[in-house]
Amino acid sequence: MLQLLWRERRISRAEIARRNDLSRSTVSEVAQALLDQRLVREVGTGESSGGRRPIVLEFRDDACFILGIDLGATHVSVALTDLRCRVLAWASEAHPVRTDPHGTRALLVALVDRVLGEVKEAERRLVGVGVAVPSPVDPRRPDHLSEIVLPAWHGRGVVGVLESRLGVPVLVDNDANVGALAESWWGAAQGVEDSAWVKLGTGVGSGHIIRGEIYRGATGVAGEIGHVAIDPQGPPCVCGLRGCLATFVGSDAVVDRVGALRAAFPGSKLAAREALSLQVIEDDALQGDPLALHVIGEVAEHLGTALAGAINLLNPAVVSVGGSLARVGAPLFGPLRDKVRARTLVTSASAAEIVPSALGDRGIAVGAATLVLQQALQRPQAFLSVGARRA
Numbered sequence: 001m002l003q004l005l006w007r008e009r010r011i012s013r014a015e016i017a018r019r020n021d022l023s024r025s026t027v028s029e030v031a032q033a034l035l036d037q038r039l040v041r042e043v044g045t046g047e048s049s050g051g052r053r054p055i056v057l058e059f060r061d062d063a064c065f066i067l068g069i070d071l072g073a074t075h076v077s078v079a080l081t082d083l084r085c086r087v088l089a090w091a092s093e094a095h096p097v098r099t100d101p102h103g104t105r106a107l108l109v110a111l112v113d114r115v116l117g118e119v120k121e122a123e124r125r126l127v128g129v130g131v132a133v134p135s136p137v138d139p140r141r142p143d144h145l146s147e148i149v150l151p152a153w154h155g156r157g158v159v160g161v162l163e164s165r166l167g168v169p170v171l172v173d174n175d176a177n178v179g180a181l182a183e184s185w186w187g188a189a190q191g192v193e194d195s196a197w198v199k200l201g202t203g204v205g206s207g208h209i210i211r212g213e214i215y216r217g218a219t220g221v222a223g224e225i226g227h228v229a230i231d232p233q234g235p236p237c238v239c240g241l242r243g244c245l246a247t248f249v250g251s252d253a254v255v256d257r258v259g260a261l262r263a264a265f266p267g268s269k270l271a272a273r274e275a276l277s278l279q280v281i282e283d284d285a286l287q288g289d290p291l292a293l294h295v296i297g298e299v300a301e302h303l304g305t306a307l308a309g310a311i312n313l314l315n316p317a318v319v320s321v322g323g324s325l326a327r328v329g330a331p332l333f334g335p336l337r338d339k340v341r342a343r344t345l346v347t348s349a350s351a352a353e354i355v356p357s358a359l360g361d362r363g364i365a366v367g368a369a370t371l372v373l374q375q376a377l378q379r380p381q382a383f384l385s386v387g388a389r390r391a
Helices: 002-008 013-020 024-036 102-115 159-164 175-186 251-264 276-285 291-313 322-327 330-343 346-351 360-378 380-391
Strands: 010-012 040-045 054-058 065-071 075-081 087-093 126-133 170-174 195-200 204-210 317-320 352-355
Touching: 002 013, 002 040, 002 075, 002 360, 010 102, 013 024, 013 054, 024 040, 024 380, 040 204, 065 102, 065 276, 065 317, 075 102, 075 159, 075 276, 075 360, 087 102, 087 330, 087 360, 102 159, 126 159, 126 175, 159 170, 170 175, 170 346, 175 204, 175 330, 175 360, 195 291, 195 322, 251 291, 251 360, 276 291, 276 322, 317 330, 317 360, 317 380, 330 352, 360 380
Parallel strands: 065 126, 126 170, 195 317, 317 352
Antiparallel strands: 010 054, 040 054, 065 075, 075 087, 195 204
């Protein structure tokens, strides 16, 4: 009943009874519980086809708040959202997350305090916290981080510090998984049951939605497209393998590749720059710089090789691509689509629409908040502690 109210936003008690095959007395009892928790409100009466006019209930998006946290490899971002995952307050700072767990935890608490302080009663009405991490997450041990990917963290995450500070449930998942969830609920794959999301950043990862749910695999490592070997003789990867996709399209690899090709492109502005960064390369690609465009084309070729395999295997209807490189647009997506088309079954390629992410740099934090919203709507008792805290 709560999920129906959330989905429809406004609906009469009579219509709820009809759709769920419930008695009016049962609907009234549940509705009163939701009214007591302030999750819904009565907003007058609807049209009648005879007899008493039905009472209309409205879901209150502002009844509670959610924190969505994006722990990237090089940044910490915190979003405070309502129950429609609209961002009400936002804070983000660059930080060497991979190598500084102590500083990351301190910064995280500071940013959480900052966004909670921007919205009245946010902490008292907080229903939960979602955290996206740049590491595989085993559902059986959600606060254990990969010691291969994040060795400085020694396997320990951030659940403890958040639970002790906030006293609410904390859910953790891989950043690409929650990015895929966000696109499925709010972005380019909205309404699509089978989709994928690829993140291009310091590394590269993918999340997969199958029949509307995140597919995590047996131990939470599904979607690690960055560690698909596209060249077994290629450069060594942090995971211990060689020639992984991440060693060709991760941000450091892209910057190194531009540096290695400077002499071959003497007319490029990049050839004369003292300091290179991924953002500079993206900016110059948008200005038509030949070296930048050449390297972006190589990224598309490498990514297309790996992505074609995923499309053949899982047959998604939509593949959205996020991360800063996606803002380059056609120079990335044109050759990427061509490469995928050339390496996939005709039926798989025709079904997979490859598009830029619709949610920008806040998508992962919003996806982390969506993780909490999804669970809360499935288990309404999550809202009970909020009501007790507010009373």
